[in-house]
Amino acid sequence: MHEKNLHDTWVDAGPICGAPDGEYSKPFSYLMYYEDEFKSLRDAPLTIVEIGVFRGQFLETLGRYFPNASILGIDSQPERATFQGKNIALAYGEQGDREGLDAVFRTHVPQRADIIIDDASHVGELTKSCYDVAIQWLKPGGRYYIEDWGTGYWQDWPDGASIQAPMFEGKTPSGFASRLISHSAGMIGVIKELVDHVGAAESLDTPTIASMSVIPGVVRLLKAG
Numbered sequence: 197m198h199e200k201n202l203h204d205t206w207v208d209a210g211p212i213c214g215a216p217d218g219e220y221s222k223p224f225s226y227l228m229y230y231e232d233e234f235k236s237l238r239d240a241p242l243t244i245v246e247i248g249v250f251r252g253q254f255l256e257t258l259g260r261y262f263p264n265a266s267i268l269g270i271d272s273q274p275e276r277a278t279f280q281g282k283n284i285a286l287a288y289g290e291q292g293d294r295e296g297l298d299a300v301f302r303t304h305v306p307q308r309a310d311i312i313i314d315d316a317s318h319v320g321e322l323t324k325s326c327y328d329v330a331i332q333w334l335k336p337g338g339r340y341y342i343e344d345w346g347t348g349y350w351q352d353w354p355d356g357a358s359i360q361a362p363m364f365e366g367k368t369p370s371g372f373a374s375r376l377i378s379h380s381a382g383m384i385g386v387i388k389e390l391v392d393h394v395g396a397a398e399s400l401d402t403p404t405i406a407s408m409s410v411i412p413g414v415v416r417l418l419k420a421g
């Protein structure tokens with residue numbers, strides 16, 4: 197029986213990582229979502245990778261919440277992270293550097309990961325590049341989470357834009373519109389493209405994604421077993 201849920205574990209981790217009192221770098225709704233996702237796995241000897249760790253608050257949270265897991269944090273500025281968990285390791289890695297990221301996984305998680313969480317740049321091009329590498333290091337049946345994908349709706353984000361109205365384009369010989377063009381700025385294009393990995397897996401030269409769940413702020417992909 198575990199004493200604390202994910203939210204309370206997160207709150208406890210705050211002071212260890214130097215998080216300003218009451219500052220929530222992760223929305224409450226995400227913590228509730230992850231609680232539902234993770235509670236049945238708490239005692240399992242999982243390998244978990246978090247890409248984008250900042251102060252290390254979620255890293256420390258994961259280390260406490262999963263006492264039998266091995267946790268790896270990857271960040272382009274790892275020196276900012278503080279944690280106490282003996283089951284946590286930290287490595288330098290840049291999302292857009294395919295070879296470097298691949299080497300980090302090969303060195304630290306040769307057994308491959310059960311869970312990968314991308315909470316790093318939230319920039320489409322970098323997120324996609326990171327996904328292409330990291331998904332290879334996820335076990336069949338493993339879970340890949342992408343956080344804060346809604347940045348693609350933000351006009352002031354480096355690759356975001358205000359949402360565009362969807363528009364039908366072209367005509368098929370049978371007289372139907374041939375395609376629906378919809379918002380695809382930054383992260384939104386990446387998330388929508390991942391639907392192809394579920395629906396057209398057999399035609400793509402990529403690892404098969406068995407299912408995809410999309411909620412505000414968090415996307416979860418289940419790698420086919």
Ligand SMILES: C[S@@+](CC[C@H](N)C(=O)[O-])C[C@H]1O[C@@H](n2cnc3c(N)ncnc32)[C@H](O)[C@@H]1O
Pocket residue numbers: 221222246247248249250251252253254255270271272273289290291292315316317322
């Ligand atoms: C939102 S913060 C992570 C917060 C952390 N997951 C938590 O919940 O406590 C984003 C982190 O991603 C890192 N980051 C941003 N762009 C990156 C990139 N291209 N490659 C690797 N890390 C990156 C930043 O240095 C920062 O520490």
